[in-house]
Amino acid sequence: MSDKGYILKEADLHPLSIGAALLGTGGGGNPYIGFLRAREVFRQGATVPVIPLEVLTQDDWVGEVGGIGAPVVSAEKFEQGDEGTRALAAVESELGIEVAAMISGEIGGANAMEPVITAAKLGIGIVDGDGMGRAFPEVQMCTFFIYGGGVAPAAIADEKGNVVVYKHVIDMFWLERMARHTTVDMGATAMLALPPMRGDFVQKTAVPATVTQAVHIGRTVLKARKARKNVVETVVEETGAKLFFTGKITDIRRHLVGGFARGEAILSGLGDWAGSEAKIAIQNENLVLWVDGVPVLMVPDLIVNLELDTGEPLTTEVLRYGQRLAVIGLPAHDLLKTEKALEIIGPKAFGYPDLTYNPLEGKAK
């Protein structure tokens, strides 16, 4: 790998975590705890190069680790610390390789931080990109798998010391199914290492520059707060996001099903949307936004709830009755909108047979 790119510093971690929370579209787990854990590692002297996609070569192995499980649990059950490196070591040993860099499978939420922590511990870099450009509730909902990435070996590790290796797996749905249930056994959260990938494959299939995008979003939020500007407005002005609804939560339903947080939120309109009602469907992440019964935003586009007054991005597990929200949308990357991708991450794949994906572009006020 060349020396292009830049160095991720301790001061970038907080913006990264804020941007990651926003890109999490309500899910992906709260990155704040990951930020604190990453900061600990950086304070012990780590520096992490951020490597642009274009400098990756076939000779580079890229490792991928991420948390798997229910966000509502990971807010209370913390990592022991080296789950990521133990899971990664298991897949490296299975293949007889060492990875040269880490990548996030999911920039949205806590999984933005995990590869940073693992890279910092191992003294290697992270790739500026990820496999979703957002968060999705299942492992296979990732460009690396949509575009033909390997399924095994993968490994999961828990905080107790258990390491399970998925040595041969017939397809990604089987890995998701088996790893998800073992995660439930492990206490609903664990760290998953996916099969290391060749650099040239990552170059073609990763959603590009999403680490940089997350840091930029986070800095925008922090800058607006510092200047006492309206955060929602600033984010819409400076990050390419569009405003789709403002309202107050009048009903929120949530239940844990097989390791997922499912539910829906009902919002009563405020400001420009006074008199309107919105509904947001949730499976860990925000999946679909209806305004007055009309679906106006849907997966794979990003649906993000910001607290109306503070601009704080809200994960679905902290939504509660009476909260005032701005619902903003960000367009998904083109890699998520191909026919092949929509089969896995389009609205129909999430159980909405009547919804045909209608891209965000040009729809917002």
Added chain:
Amino acid sequence: MSDKGYILKEADLHPLSIGAALLGTGGGGNPYIGFLRAREVFRQGATVPVIPLEVLTQDDWVGEVGGIGAPVVSAEKFEQGDEGTRALAAVESELGIEVAAMISGEIGGANAMEPVITAAKLGIGIVDGDGMGRAFPEVQMCTFFIYGGGVAPAAIADEKGNVVVYKHVIDMFWLERMARHTTVDMGATAMLALPPMRGDFVQKTAVPATVTQAVHIGRTVLKARKARKNVVETVVEETGAKLFFTGKITDIRRHLVGGFARGEAILSGLGDWAGSEAKIAIQNENLVLWVDGVPVLMVPDLIVNLELDTGEPLTTEVLRYGQRLAVIGLPAHDLLKTEKALEIIGPKAFGYPDLTYNPLEGKAK
């Protein structure tokens, strides 16, 4: 290993499967399908040495494979054929060893046949002994683990091609928990390879000579049938079993819970027990026999249901209303009756806090 022992021949497989079914105490899965699979392999020219415990040395690695799952499912969902060798290969590769012989973790039921099939395919021998001397519903209920055997690496393989390796596992209960749920994912049956063991450890901890015992029981049953003698009486005369009840099933309840077949059977007495009522508690295997409310037989002793007229050993999944049974008991081996063992496989461990283990010896008519 020395050349002591004997060769298991095709003609021994049917008796072995009948004896294994009887030692299965109602569970362990029906060995008949395993018998047919083993016979196929033997007809392709395999011979399998049966190796007595006393000739094992520290230099010998002994492999252990067995089916895991709900017997009621394994009667309909057959193995693809090489699950056992694929699971074993995964643990061998993890340790960088090759096993010299196979052993059954559980002589009772289908798992009597699996190591025979794997040994026949690999051209190695089987050890004359096992880890239970019967069947038990959970992986950790085995002398190898009760007396300090390793927990990892273990591996499970399914008929679809999935292989999952338990590389680091903190204890046997975690292996049981994770492997059991992944087995449910895999369709409720799979093949499990447990950590290979050193020969000297197996020598000290295995229940001895149980392959020979199973073949002897099976031959006794077949001989009695051929001579048109009463099979139940012959088994009681020639195998050390004792008769505890004869009766007709008046009620049978069964349900699948997390991969286990649980339930209970109520019997109305016949012959010497006319006017009495018996109850048998089931968790895959027969756990406790009560006669007129008094617990007369309990784990770890063996409680076996034979069809009254034919002497056929009945697995719990084929019990049905109106069936006429002889309930016989066989004493558990001393290795199963130590304080340490009873903590894992005594009646209290199976959810009967009021029952203190009361050994079979001297209790029957």
